[in-house]
Amino acid sequence: MQRFCSIILALLLAVFSAVNGCSPSDRAALLAFKAALHEPHLGIFDSWKGADCCHNWYGVSCDAESHQVADINLRGESEDPIFERAHRTGFMTGFISPEICRLTRLSSITVADWKGITGEIPKCITTLSFLRILDFIGNKISGEIPADIGKLQRLTVLNIADNQISGRIPASLTNLSSLMHLDLRNNKISGPIPRKFGRLRMLSRALLSGNQISGPIPGSISRIYRLADLDLSMNNLSGVIPRSLGKMAVLATLNLDCNKISGTIPTTLLSSSIGNLNLSRNVLEGKIPDVFGPGSYFMVIDLAYNKLSGPIPRTLAAASYIGHLDLSYNHLCGRIPTGAPFDHLDASSFTHNDCLCGKPLGVC
Structure with a gap:
């Protein structure tokens, strides 16, 4: 009788585990994913x-109802005790196996800051219709962004910064109507920004710096009402700055430095809600618009290394706050205004202009 009860109990436990544990197919997909990676120092795959696989597998979480794998969160830089005990950040080699695409209920995948992971983004990743977060920052992943990335209609975060991604930004990316955070920084991406970029209406951060992106800045960007941070610096962008960028309701940071942007500075940029403005190292010309006033509040205005001419706007003295101002390496001329913010700026803010004078450069 006792043996019979033990058998029944074992069967009940097996049934309970099958119902509440992960599916064999999900477990097999995770093990195939693991087999393509090598992590020699921390032992994060020992569990x-x-x-x-839904319980006590490091970095793996499952959906409470379906018991299918929903999240993979593997970060090479973390405050987790496993990193503290090792007194080091993570290092992992290998590649992201296409077997990951067998996890059909996957909502987020983070394999970030491992420094040595190579290979490409699996093209099949665009079949994961529940995916909300795709974060591969800080590896050595190459190849192109999957052409049909726009199929991921639930995607809110796309972060593939600090890799070796090449090719163009796919036109289908503008179909990601739920996307809030886009980070493509420090890759080898070329070609233009898609003309219909403004269709990303939920976007709050667009970080595309440190690539080889060329062509003009699409005016459609100004239709992204929620956009607060736009960084297009260190690319090969050309053409003029769309005036409409200065009319964006919540845009607070605009970095366009280190491009080939020409034309004049739109008046709208200097009378907007932008508080961090970097237009340095372009080929901008003409006068600096004299449109500052009590509502002007800038943490940074950097206009250095352009072809700007004329005087320094006197209305700058009326601004409520200007933390850092750099007008060096231009063709400005005339007397530097006195009072705030000029009293706390040193000569480096004004050096290498045609004929500026006054404090701190010297008397006229």
Whole structure:
């Protein structure tokens, strides 16, 4: 009788585990994903054993109802005790296996800051219709962004910064109507910004710096009402700055430095809600618009290394706050105004202009 009860109990436990644990197909997909990676120092995959991948597998979480794998969160830089004990950040080699695409209920995948992971973004990743977060920052992943990335209609975060991604920004990316955070910084991406970029209406951060992106800045960007941070610096962008960028309701940071942007500075940029403005190292010309006033509040205005001419706007003295101002390496001429903010600026803010004078450069 006792033996019979033990058998029944074992069967009940097996049934309970099958119902509440991860599916065999999800477990097999995770093990195939693991097999393509090599992490030699921390042993983060040591816990990936046993039948139930939904419990106590490092970085793996499952949906409470379906018991299918929903999240993979593996960060090479973390405050997790496993990193503190090792007194080091993570390092991992290998590649992201296409087997990951067998996890059909995957909502987020983060494999970030491992420094040595190579290969490409699996093209099949665009079949994961529940995916909300795709974060591969800080690896050595190459190849192109999947051409049909726009299929991921639930995607809110796309972060593939600090890799070796090449090719163009796919036109389909503008179909990501839920996207809030886009980070493509420090890759080898070329070609233009898609003309219909403004369709990303939920976007709050667009970080595209440190690539080889060329062509004009699409005016459609100004239709992204929620956009607060736009960084297009260190690219090969050309053409003029759209006036409409200065009319954006919540845009607070605009970095366009280190491009080939020409034309004049739109008046709208200097009378907008932008508080961090960097237009340095372009080929901008003409006068600096004299449109500052009590509502002007800038943490940074950097206009250095352009072809700007004329005087320094006197209305700058009326601004409520200007933290850092750099007008060096232009063709400005005339007397530097006195009072705030000029009293706390040193000569480096004004050096290498045609004929500026006054404090701090010297008397006229």
